[in-house]
Amino acid sequence: MFIWLFHKDMFIKNISKLWLLCFLLIASFNAYSIDIITHPSVKTKSLTTAQLRRIYSMRQLFWHSGSPIVVFVLPSKHKLHQKFTKKMLRMFPYQLDRIWNKLTYSGVGTAPIVVDNAHALIDAVMKTTGAIGYIEKAPINNKINIISIKG
Numbered sequence: 119m120f121i122w123l124f125h126k127d128m129f130i131k132n133i134s135k136l137w138l139l140c141f142l143l144i145a146s147f148n149a150y151s152i153d154i155i156t157h158p159s160v161k162t163k164s165l166t167t168a169q170l171r172r173i174y175s176m177r178q179l180f181w182h183s184g185s186p187i188v189v190f191v192l193p194s195k196h197k198l199h200q201k202f203t204k205k206m207l208r209m210f211p212y213q214l215d216r217i218w219n220k221l222t223y224s225g226v227g228t229a230p231i232v233v234d235n236a237h238a239l240i241d242a243v244m245k246t247t248g249a250i251g252y253i254e255k256a257p258i259n260n261k262i263n264i265i266s267i268k269g
Contacts, residue, residue, distance in 0.1 A: 152202050154265040155240070157249040159185065164266040171207050173250060175217045176227050181248060189230035190242045190251040198236065202252045206267065 154170065156162070160181055165173070172178040173187055180186055192199040194211050203211045221227035233239045236253050243249040244261045 152198070152206055152252050152254060154206070154267060155243050155251050155253060156263045156265055157243055157247055158261065158263055159247045160250070160263055160265075162265065163263075164268055166269045167206070167208065167267060168269070170267060171209070174207055174214065174230070176221055176230070185248045188246050188249040190239050190246075190249060191230045191232055192236070192239060192252075193232055193234070198252070198254055206252070 154165070161183060162181060169178065174189060174191075176189065178187065192202075194200075194215055200211050203209055203214055207214065218229035222229050231242065233242050239251045240253060240262065243251040250265075
């Protein structure tokens with residue numbers, strides 16, 4: 119009888135730990151909800167992951183309307199930049215840095231514009247026609263568009 123109670127008690131403790139672990143994983147996943155934002159002049163409402171990757175790797179330089187894309191990013195060491203690169207672009211930050219360095223040093227292209235923090239990124243996107251950026255939680259206003267990402 120004592121052994122059965124011991125196993126039952128351990129089972130309940132393990133189930134409790136499992137529920138706690140699941141809760142923490144879900145909470146951490148939702149804690150980094152990333153929104154893609156653009157200037158109101160951009161009429162695109164959604165992008166695929168592949169299109170977003172082309173924009174941030176500086177291979178797609180123009181919107182469908184023909185206007186130039188101006189890409190804003192946070193510093194490579196910024197936590198949000200790292201989460202954005204891994205979650206949204208499905209690549210590592212160092213891979214993106216290598217692409218930008220190769221473009222810059224070969225003279226073929228330019229790297230995105232780096233801003234210091236999320237507030238500066240929002241301001242830059244609001245003030246720059248054709249701009250795109252990313253933030254943790256987009257403010258709801260008519261000065262920026264929020265782009266949905268498919269696939």
